[in-house]
Amino acid sequence: MREPPVLGRKLLFVTGKGGVGKTTISAGLALLAASKGKRTLVCELDAKGDLASCFETGPTRFEEREVAPGLWAMSMDSEASLRQYLSLQLRLPRAAGIGAVARMFDFVASAAPGVREIVTVGKLCWEVRERHYDMVVVDAVASGHIVGQLSAPQAINRLVQVGLVRQQTDWMLDILSDPVTTGVLVVATPEEMPVTETIELVGRLKNETTVAVAGVVVNRVLPELFVTREEQAFAALSQPSAVEALASALGGRPEPLLDAARLMVKRRRSRAAHVDRLRETLGAGGDPPVLLYVPYLFLRSYGLRSTRQVAAALAAELES
Amino acid sequence: MTGPGPGPTTIEALVAAKEIVVVCGPGGVGKTTVAASIAAMAACHLGGRVLVVTVDPARRLAQALGLPEPTRSPSSGRARSASGAQQVAAGAFARAGWAPRGELWAEMLDTKRSWDRLVSRHAPDKATARRILDNPLYQNISGRFVQSHDYMAVERLYELHAEGAYDLIVVDTPPTRNAVDFLLAPERMTDFFSSRLLRLLTVPYRSRLVDVASRPFYYVADRVLGSQFLQDIAEFFILFQTLSEGFVARAAEVQRLLADERTTFIVVSTLDMGQVREAEAFMRLLRAKRLHPGGLVLNRVLPTYLTEGGLAERSEQLSARAAELARELCSGGRAMEGFEPALVESVLSEVGTNFSNIALVAKREAAQRGELSRASDVVASIPELAEDVHDLAGVLGLGRYIWS
Numbered sequence: 184m185r186e187p188p189v190l191g192r193k194l195l196f197v198t199g200k201g202g203v204g205k206t207t208i209s210a211g212l213a214l215l216a217a218s219k220g221k222r223t224l225v226c227e228l229d230a231k232g233d234l235a236s237c238f239e240t241g242p243t244r245f246e247e248r249e250v251a252p253g254l255w256a257m258s259m260d261s262e263a264s265l266r267q268y269l270s271l272q273l274r275l276p277r278a279a280g281i282g283a284v285a286r287m288f289d290f291v292a293s294a295a296p297g298v299r300e301i302v303t304v305g306k307l308c309w310e311v312r313e314r315h316y317d318m319v320v321v322d323a324v325a326s327g328h329i330v331g332q333l334s335a336p337q338a339i340n341r342l343v344q345v346g347l348v349r350q351q352t353d354w355m356l357d358i359l360s361d362p363v364t365t366g367v368l369v370v371a372t373p374e375e376m377p378v379t380e381t382i383e384l385v386g387r388l389k390n391e392t393t394v395a396v397a398g399v400v401v402n403r404v405l406p407e408l409f410v411t412r413e414e415q416a417f418a419a420l421s422q423p424s425a426v427e428a429l430a431s432a433l434g435g436r437p438e439p440l441l442d443a444a445r446l447m448v449k450r451r452r453s454r455a456a457h458v459d460r461l462r463e464t465l466g467a468g469g470d471p472p473v474l475l476y477v478p479y480l481f482l483r484s485y486g487l488r489s490t491r492q493v494a495a496a497l498a499a500e501l502e503s
Numbered sequence: 504m505t506g507p508g509p510g511p512t513t514i515e516a517l518v519a520a521k522e523i524v525v526v527c528g529p530g531g532v533g534k535t536t537v538a539a540s541i542a543a544m545a546a547c548h549l550g551g552r553v554l555v556v557t558v559d560p561a562r563r564l565a566q567a568l569g570l571p572e573p574t575r576s577p578s579s580g581r582a583r584s585a586s587g588a589q590q591v592a593a594g595a596f597a598r599a600g601w602a603p604r605g606e607l608w609a610e611m612l613d614t615k616r617s618w619d620r621l622v623s624r625h626a627p628d629k630a631t632a633r634r635i636l637d638n639p640l641y642q643n644i645s646g647r648f649v650q651s652h653d654y655m656a657v658e659r660l661y662e663l664h665a666e667g668a669y670d671l672i673v674v675d676t677p678p679t680r681n682a683v684d685f686l687l688a689p690e691r692m693t694d695f696f697s698s699r700l701l702r703l704l705t706v707p708y709r710s711r712l713v714d715v716a717s718r719p720f721y722y723v724a725d726r727v728l729g730s731q732f733l734q735d736i737a738e739f740f741i742l743f744q745t746l747s748e749g750f751v752a753r754a755a756e757v758q759r760l761l762a763d764e765r766t767t768f769i770v771v772s773t774l775d776m777g778q779v780r781e782a783e784a785f786m787r788l789l790r791a792k793r794l795h796p797g798g799l800v801l802n803r804v805l806p807t808y809l810t811e812g813g814l815a816e817r818s819e820q821l822s823a824r825a826a827e828l829a830r831e832l833c834s835g836g837r838a839m840e841g842f843e844p845a846l847v848e849s850v851l852s853e854v855g856t857n858f859s860n861i862a863l864v865a866k867r868e869a870a871q872r873g874e875l876s877r878a879s880d881v882v883a884s885i886p887e888l889a890e891d892v893h894d895l896a897g898v899l900g901l902g903r904y905i906w907s
Binding site: 200201202203206231233325327374375376377379406408409412413416417419420422424425427428429432433434435437439440441442443444446447450453481482483484485 | 563776806828837847864866
């Protein structure tokens with residue numbers, strides 16, 4: 184069966200190496216989904232506060248808050264999530280007490296790796312199962328940790344043979360394993376390590392988890408300044424006679440302007456090699472993921488305006 | 504008596520006075536490469552035996568340091584290496600055009616092996632050690648426990664320092680969810696072992712029923728996890744607790760070493776806004792913990808000429824007057840004679856727009872740099888380089904920007 188396009192999924196985990204712009208892409212994607220009329224939730228897993236700055240709102244909390252029309256934002260808090268889970272799913276008596284729950288969680292999370300992850304992943308799956316939102320976009324953990332997070336329900340299933348947790352992980356696995364419902368979007372920048380990690384991660388997601396890869400976003404793609412004929416003209420413009428002519432016409436030295444253009448051309452070229460490697464390596468495997476290119480944004484600051492630009496760039500990529 | 508003189512103002516002066524340099528900062532800023540550069544420069548200029556401990560180097564950087572190609576362990580996905588420290592051959596320095604005064608060694612951190620060694624050292628006897636090492640929960644903890652990378656990096660650092668085989672150790676810190684996790688790792692380890700929960704857990708199963716106070720805890724735990732799993736965990740922790748004393752004592756020593764005068768922290772960041780924010784938070788935490796943030800390395804910064812006065816106006820003119828300038832330049836006897844004016848126009852306009860774009864980012868970076876620089880006496884900047892570092896010459900070339 185053909186998998187739905189990126190926006191057709193109900194649960195999308197956005198990951199990538201640290202510093203590649205996961206949060207910006209998550210925010211842009213969520214804004215795009217909401218603008219298409221989807222009731223959308225965007226959730227930040229690492230509460231660093233970056234998501235709030237993408238929408239220029241106050242800090243996001245566990246209780247979701249509408250940050251744009253049709254778009255709600257929250258940040259994950261595994262303890263609050265556990266508390267909600269216990270009261271909703273297990274109908275635990277209040278007598279069990281919050282203190283006991285908190286202590287137990289502390290213990291469980293330290294003792295059995297995977298428990299913290301399943302509580303957070305569980306909350307997101309639950310929002311999908313209960314159809315509270317048409318789409319849930321998760322600004323997930325970095326590529327080094329995402330496989331552990333997404334395979335946690337399976338790991339717990341192996342460790343815990345009986346009990347309520349076991350029953351709970353079964354429905355979670357159903358949601359996570361369904362490629363129509365759930366996908367992972369890997370964000371990379373055109374640089375050596377982000378590309379290498381992306382290639383490895385796509386392989387590991389396929390081999391070690393049941394979650395489908397929805398696509399790869401190549402973020403911060405630099406503009407192509409010149410086509411071949413223009414390059415020749417640019418080279419001629421760098422000759423002394425042309426430089427002098429420009430200097431007198433502009434009333435000042437033009438060299439820094441030409442240097443900046445050369446800098447951009449060089450940077451673009453070295454980055455293009457990494458994009459080629461990404462495309463070729465992913466393309467060589469069966470069933471290559473869709474690649475979405477988002478341009479580098481030359482902006483004074485980042486906020487709602489840049490989030491809108493990312494949303495527009497993603498829209499253009501998804502529609503082409 | 505005179506007071507202490509002014510502190511070091513260069514990375515060289517800073518590193519010369521230290522035995523341990525911890526290179527830290529947000530993810531994706533190039534910590535590993537910077538750590539390698541500092542170590543390589545120290546080997547060249549300061550002499551002695553210098554070791555760089557890396558966590559997850561890029562393939563070409565690993566090759567540049569003479570490390571075997573990292574293979575990824577299937578359970579954790581992290582790089583693992585079968586060997587210990589490797590010396591970077593003098594020939595490699597010679598090929599890069601350098602004659603080092605000292606030796607450069609490199610080692611890749613192996614979390615799993617470090618855990619195993621730690622267990623073997625602190626276990627009361629060989630049989631207990633074996634039982635712990637074979638326990639499936641232990642496998643999970645050492646292979647997947649996210650925080651174990653953080654803890655093991657500092658633990659290995661302590662071990663290497665105690666062995667005393669190196670004059671200077673430069674450590675690249677592991678990728679963590681948050682830069683501060685790494686710093687808190689020894690404390691967390693201590694907290695874990697001294698927590699009431701661990702004691703609660705390791706109380707033999709039957710006697711729990713008598714303890715009224717902890718009954719709700721077991722009630723919840725049983726319902727959620729099932730008593731069999733709970734018993735499995737308890738068994739493991741009863742074994743694991745035999746290590747407690749050694750672990751807690753060791754974590755305290757590791758903590759002391761990090762706070763020692765001989766240790767300095769060098770924070771690496773780019774001038775990207777999110778990363779600057781994280782780096783600032785990290786510096787604050789270092790001070791709050793009474794650790795010694797010695798220097799700041801700003802990586803991949805745009806050249807400063809971009810912010811020089813008058814250039815913005817010139818670039819705007821170039822775009823606005825592109826057609827007129829192109830016609831002029833392409834006319835008979837002028838510099839661009841023979842070129843199509845429309846082609847030259849689009850090139851001029853593109854050059855102008857590009858400059859405005861880059862200058863905007865450069866100005867933002869300059870503001871961020873001003874803010875960050877106030878937090879440290881030693882600030883070094885590395886320009887954004889077109890090429891990735893792929894050999895020792897590249898590592899040393901980068902080092903030149905950092906060093907003095």
